[in-house]
């Protein structure tokens with residue numbers, strides 16, 4: 001009796017070939033389920049005579065294994081056909097995709113500036129953000145009583161030290177000193193980096209921002225070289241026809257010193273809110289490296305001369321992208337940062 005049933009079901013199992021998930025589930029319930037055929041057969045088996053048990057036992061186990069193996073192999077096969085659906089994933093679904101990030105606007109601007117000066121043979125140098133008094137002030141010819149040396153303007157970290165008080169650098173001009181101390185001219189370098197000042201945070205001021213310092217020291221470097229270099233830079237960055245003008249200014253580390261304006265990038269000189277209706281916007285400070293600075297760094301000021309300049313990257317980015325609030329640069333708001341995607345390459 002039992003043997004007949006097994007023979008009959010074995011034929012049925014062998015003939016079963018569908019990988020359809022629903023039918024396969026029916027198959028599982030029918031044969032392998034808790035109320036299925038195999039359970040029934042094993043129940044019946046308990047009642048057969050001991051002699052029969054000896055021969056049937058093996059047959060029964062083989063039958064059970066056959067049903068299980070069939071179910072497993074059809075399930076796997078079906079899973080593959082359906083893109084792994086039964087394995088918990090559906091490979092036919094479209095991929096999830098991932099968003100391509102965007103470069104930070106300040107990084108974009110920094111790179112653009114560096115590339116322009118690269119063409120003129122300027123390399124890139126960096127220095128520490130935690131700086132001593134010598135590199136940030138004294139070597140740069142800052143007088144003892146200069147307001148930048150006041151707690152109100154500078155974040156001091158530690159009093160005293162081999163090279164004076166330790167502070168967060170207030171400008172990247174400190175990197176000039178480090179560069180000149182460690183070699184002899186010619187120097188032609190760009191020094192980008194973050195700087196810190198003790199300012200209340202607002203749309204127009206921040207306690208940290210970014211600068212790019214430029215330095216060119218060699219024999220017979222003149223103010224004409226400075227003007228031509230910066231003129232070229234402006235044409236490259238803002239397009240040909242952008243005008244520049246130099247206004248006399250003062251910095252302890254340059255003599256003479258100047259501030260450079262460009263014709264307003266928005267109104268092209270006609271007058272608008274950005275340029276406060278003057279037609280001009282200031283973009284950097286510059287000048288001829290003061291001979292005292294050269295000497296402080298161990299460079300013969302009779303033989304060598306040089307020019308230097310320094311600009312705020314945020315300022316350049318503001319002009320380029322018309323960003324009105326400085327705080328946006330450091331808030332990491334994805335809605336803001338996403339807008340610079342098109343500028344990515």
Ligand code: DAH
Nearest residue numbers: 171173285286287308309310
């Ligand atoms: N260090 C100046 C500042 O933070 C910027 C500057 C002006 C740098 C003139 C220079 C320079 O190298 O020659 O405002």
